[in-house]
Amino acid sequence: MLAERIAELVTPAVEAMGFELVRVQVSGSQRPTVQIMAEPASGRAMSVDDCAEISRAVSAVLDVEDPIAGAYSLEVSSPGIDRPLTRRKDYERFLGHEAKVETNAPVDGRKRFKGPIKSVSADAVELTVEGAELRIPFAAIHKAKLVLTDALIALHQAQEQNDTEQEEA
Numbered sequence: 001m002l003a004e005r006i007a008e009l010v011t012p013a014v015e016a017m018g019f020e021l022v023r024v025q026v027s028g029s030q031r032p033t034v035q036i037m038a039e040p041a042s043g044r045a046m047s048v049d050d051c052a053e054i055s056r057a058v059s060a061v062l063d064v065e066d067p068i069a070g071a072y073s074l075e076v077s078s079p080g081i082d083r084p085l086t087r088r089k090d091y092e093r094f095l096g097h098e099a100k101v102e103t104n105a106p107v108d109g110r111k112r113f114k115g116p117i118k119s120v121s122a123d124a125v126e127l128t129v130e131g132a133e134l135r136i137p138f139a140a141i142h143k144a145k146l147v148l149t150d151a152l153i154a155l156h157q158a159q160e161q162n163d164t165e166q167e168e169a
Contacts, residue, residue, distance in 0.1 A: 014058070035076075036058055
């Protein structure tokens with residue numbers, strides 16, 4: 001798959017700059033758009049300058065490796081507050097926060113779930129859905145993201161405040 005190939009190519013450069021790759025998506029066919037989503041490995045908030053720095057590095061890698069035939073657009077962004085959950089560590093980091101999860105095939109008769117993240121194991125995430133615990137294997141997850149809640153906003157604001165205090169120190 002093209003997105004996976006691009007992720008393999010750009011991950012070393014992104015990580016060498018002190019960032020983690022969250023997701024790569026490729027959309028469109030005439031002039032594809034490559035979306036790179038990354039965040040600082042330190043956990044601090046992502047800045048516009050960070051996005052520009054990553055964009056320059058990723059552009060250089062893609063120009064050399066040339067995995068896409070023809071012209072394409074490159075977008076680099078942060079995951080944002082209601083971010084996608086793409087790695088096990090994302091689920092661990094946001095334990096207790098509400099998530100929307102969509103599976104490839106039905107789990108317990110459904111494909112869409114919403115509820116707080118209760119626990120994370122090596123191969124699955126457990127959500128509290130409508131008062132019951134539901135185990136969803138990572139292999140079954142098509143896509144997942146955090147739900148924007150007051151608790152998530154408070155966490156984000158606390159993170160920004162911490163970043164500001166560290167910059168001023």
